[in-house]
Amino acid sequence: MGLFARWKSRLKPGAVGADCVLLWLLWLSVEQQAAKGSQINALFGVTYNSTVNAENETIYAFNHTVSRNQTDGVRVWVNLQSENPKSPVLVVVRQKQAVLSFQVPLILRGLYQRKYQYTQVGRTLCQPPTHGMSENQLFYVDVSTLSIFGISYQLRVSHVESFTLLTNTKFSFTATPSQPQYFKYVFPDGVDTVIVKVNSQITFPCSVMSIQDIQCPVYDLDNNVAFIGMYQTMTTTAAITVQRKDFPSNSFYVIVVVKTEDEACGGPLKFYPLLPDKLMDPGNRSKTLDVVVTPAINSEVYIFGMLFCFGIFLSFYVLTVTAACVQYKRMTQKKEGLHNPADVSPAETASLLGKGLASASPCEYGSFADNGSTFSSEAITDNSVASAEVSYGYLERSSECAGRSRQESLSSVEEDDYDTLADIDSDKNIVRTKKFLCVSDLARKDKRVLSKKYQIYFWNIATIAVFYALPVIQLVITYQTVVNVTGNQDICYYNFLCAHPLGPISSFNNILSNLGYILLGLLFLLIVLCREIIHKRALFRNDLAALECGIPKHFGLYYAMGTALMMEGILSACYHVCPNYTNFQFDTSFMYMIAGLCMLKLYQKRHPDINASAYTAYACLAGVIFFSVLGVVFGKGNTAFWIVFSVIHILATLLLSTQLYYMGRWRLDSGVLRRMVYIIYTDSIRQCSGPMYIDRMVLLVMGNIVNWSLAAYGLIERPNDFASYLLAIGICNLLLYFAFYIIMKLRSGERIKCFALVCILFTAVIWGFALFFFFQGLSTWQKTPAESREHNRECILLSFFDDHDIWHFLSSIAMFGSFLVLLTMDDDLDAVQRDKIYVF
Template sequence: FSSTVDAVRVYVNSSSENLQYPVLFVVRQQKGVLSWQVPLIFRGLYQRTYNYQEVSRTLCPSEPAPETGPSDQIIFVDVASMAPFNIAYELLVTRLESFQLETNKPFNFTASPSQPQYFLYKFPQDVDSVIIKVVSDAVYPCSVVSVQDIVCPVYDLDHNVEFNGVYQSMTKQAAITVQRKDFPGEQFFVVFVIKPEDYACGGSVPSSIHGKLCWGQILLVCLESVYIQAMLFSFLSFLSFYVGSVVVAIYKNSLLVSLYPQRCFILQSFPSVSLLISGHLSCCVWKDLAFTLFFYFFSSCSVPDESSSSGGRQFSSPEHGPPAGSDTDSSVEEESDFDTMPEIESDKNVIRTKVFLYLSDLSRKDRRIVSKKYKIYFWNIITIAVFYALPVIQLVITYQTVVNVTGNQDICYYNFLCAHPLGVLSAFNNILSNVGHMLLGFLFLLIVLRRDILHRRAMEMKDVYTLDYGIPKHFGLFYAMGIALMMEGVLSACYHVCPNYSNFQFDTSFMYMIAGLCMLKLYQTRHPDINASAYSAYASFAVVICLAVLGVVFGKNDMWFWVIFSLIHVLASLALSTQIYYMGRFKMGKCHNQTILWVRECTCPHAIFGLVYRPRDFASYILGIFICNLLLYLAFYIIMKIRSSEKLLPIPLFCIVATAVVWAAALYFFFQTLSSWEETPAESREKNRSCILLGFFDDHDVWHFLSAAALFFSFLVLLTLDDDLDTVRRDKIPVF
């Protein structure tokens, strides 16, 4: 060899097709032996055999990167056959002038099942990571791209290419990210092997590519180290929401102080202020003063939008003691202590059959009972999250370990053209982009906590607006929504550790819960006494998740599954809608024909669409039904609110506009499909595309960013939508 890295390739050809007497070729080198026969036989699916008369192999260089001058190498080629007759063959030994790959320089080659190719790449001094992009000109054949350490012999045949290194199957394109630290010699082989049939990569029927040379191109691109910039961008982008929330809170409280000075009770709540005014200063006073000023700027006033959920008329004067529904009295634990008399049930029936219902008619229960009912949502979802997340984390760690140990990158469906590894993780960018769900979910919990604290203080001060005005305030569902948003980020990150057919449900389970909780919260707003219990709600979510799993497993080709699912869908919608229509007082035999007709008209389109088209992505189809129903319900609520002469304040109006804009942008990136676990790994890689943000994040990562912001704004819509009613008596607020 010369000082420039090159190699020797041996080409043989024989006209004999007699499988009983093949021609045997043995190549002996300084550090190894390579052998094959002609005709060369490959076995495919169903024991199909493929014979090849032309074979060429690249010999492993003894010194792939010599540091000294040119050196000679002796190669022996032995040819033998047991045939009792003469067999003609052709033997050609050539030196490959272009054997070493270069960064950012396309390299063209041809290959076939009997003529594999491999080339050498050595890391330049200033390059720590490269992405190997391989493209082919044919729709098929099915190929395998492998990255192997500098070890002889090189595994470059269909039956042994998976024995060493990292490998992927491909049809049109493949991409493998390689880091310098993984190769002690700072160099590696890129091996390209074509399978004898297309079926392994998703072809409809086994088909041979006998005698066909396929063209391909290899391009190695340097990956810049932008991990720090990407992490800073991710965290700072969402931390800006925290800054914005603080600014809005300060502005809002300052505005309320000027408009409603009589409603600020901060001086009554902290005696240290009185001590400060009277001149009695101490360290404890200063500490209390700092605490006071903090809450003055962030949560100082009993603002008009934090009204009580207490039903009935409450006394607002201090001499009457704590209100009957305040949280300070913990003597009441169960609803049965208050709501067991027969006349109570009769009263419910009479009230809920009135022609026009008002909020006071459906907020009659003691607020402690109702608050306890909705707090169960929060504690139950935490329990579900813990028991759900632990086995998920264990499973995806196992998947990632298997990928790293075996080198089989067909296990996980990444966007390999934009997969940035970090440590043991193969696609750290897909995990990092989920940080927004966790940060914004926690921020939403803080915002809800602030309102909850203000509400409790207002109750303690027996403020009249907290007792008889506005929408009853119950925060259990809001807390559950915040936890669900955080868990969506955790489970989505777990799914993207190794996305595949076996763990698809991790990415969508809490999306079902988020959509369901939002619908429950909308209904609870005007029906606080008759909303579903946490147990029945979460049981319904569990049924939906089970249906989603069954749909992915059986829904592709099983017509009976779609018939049964559509029947369940229509019956469940009928039962739920009737219960909602009759305000929880529905009895069998009393269903109104108009209600049945309305439910049938609303559910039939979904059922017919599923039966006719049978979408391949059943999980997304179910989620689409949830989201469509949520959007329709929210649109109905806003329209009815406007028809009832209620107003949209600037903050909820801004949140509505922001929600619509961000959701539209998010969905655009969501439908930019970059991979699909419903297809073979090779077919999925045909959809792979390069990064679009900071050279680190792809379209799906942008979907993660935008969907987190969109969900956050959606939650704020539900939280602030009825702030305009905080100065309206409950017996003047209509129910719809």
């Protein structure tokens, strides 16, 4: 009517025509609206029962006071009492700075466009900030429909208890897909980071927890909750770390939405008729949840955690330097004692030298007297005591032998050329197929050539590391950027209850704990470098111990092992930037490398001439990684893949067993089957003779049993984590070979020195504790993100590191100890002739 009065005042007396017609139509519209709608001054907490149709619209006016210091939530609840209405009821809430509208019944869509109808709808109104200390706000709730029939409904507007969450205070509530809930949290003074935790006692229905800035509208329905902010799907647990710097208003909303279906949380995918127009029964999807906001750790905990991590691994450097100084001092004292022997008379010295000369031949390979060997093995513990070794433990070779060795060491003969020499090629089959082999039989090639051959391992793995790591780093940075931009925290499988962000990184502690691999790998490289320098000095002095005794010293594989350990730390850190299904192979690729290199090093110790070349070894490891990728992508539930892989696994085991048993002296050609049948006939059927190489046969039989069992397990169970299954195959074979090596070493009359024995025992204990923490399983990408979060656990070390971080600590120490075992386990043979060291 006010609008009609304003138009009437504008008309001149006697005005006719179009203006009069427009005025009349406007007056008629206003009169119809006044007759059609009615306004009610409503009260909070009162349930209004009414009926609405196309001719009748009801407006409910609410008035309440909003204080700046205390925010009260307002919730609108509508229940449709009429069954199967022909038209929906439209509810519009008009606020001062926002408008919220929804229809009842509410239609929500699920997977494959399935539609679910809800007749009860509850929505919380957003609360725009107030400008004064206290402000009186008026808002309206309009209820209307286009149905010509009356539709009965119930309406209630109420205040939300505990709308503003308090720190360390748990609040319980109930939510459904059509009645989501959200609450406000304000950062208290002195708190810059908090962890919002939502828990439920029941697994399903599937829910979504979201963190959004204080703004209108609030996205609190299943079909729009992922539009802004950060969000996670959840079954029983969800946790999001929130930082003050991301919210200029120093406050945010915690929103919980129950999804219409459970597939996103790993629930059963039921069969539904794919009829887009048919409304599905939503069932009872009510869920009771608890929300609590706790302060996260402060900067002091970050600093202390980093100092703790650096301190642990730098202490190994201190211990190494201390042990080296003690060893150097002890060797210096022993050298002085050997130069000035107080307890050995000149007559005894002459007697010892005479016995050595009597028992040594002029050009015997490894010309080393038995008595001298016994004496030196007791008196000499390190190759660096060169002068003492020459004086008491070793005999000078004849000038003819020394000249020949120097000529060989200075030659430019390549390995392939050396193999074609008559004195080598003519007896290669004879030497390698003897019943009892010694290291001298398989250490006949030029040392300089072999050293270059094994250095290729290091340069190849360094090249592989560069080309492998750079794309990985680029990819995980992209992953982290996507998580930060989209807010979708289902992309990465963190332990969200112990994920401490730093800058753009979501879980800094999981990255920091990988530092041990890098620092200990570098320390191992330095130890190997020192050993190589000592060995080269001994060779330069023509030291007999270095030239003719002990296991041949080739350091290329050790350098490759140390580099692989460092790369494992780098790639594991990259994986933990955003751990998920698609990049798990980053964390395992160099584990395959480490396992393969350790087996090659064990084999090289007793077979230096016939070990695999770097190109062959890395080609085989590339094949392993290739199958790892195929298994991750196609292996889940694919019977054909598992059959092919099991067949290849078994055939590869048989071929490798044959190669090891015959020391490489067999040919894979068209006549291999004929030769196999002939050997079985002549050796097993005709003569009933046992295997010629009993020890090798025992190892290979056990290896085949283990590998065939693993192949059968994979074919039957078909584990989802194919990468870990493949890694388990490599570790089982490594452990089997290592146990065989130790047993055969003791059977051969050799001994393990005190330091190596301590390393073995220490490493075994550390591996036991490490595996305990590894199998805690704080997250798993084999399941949905919501199911993975069910395994999340709080930090257990310094409020900064979780179980998986402790696995990183312990496993890096255990790997370092394992490398030291490989480096030192044959130190007892440094004073033993190579023709007295057995091959096994």
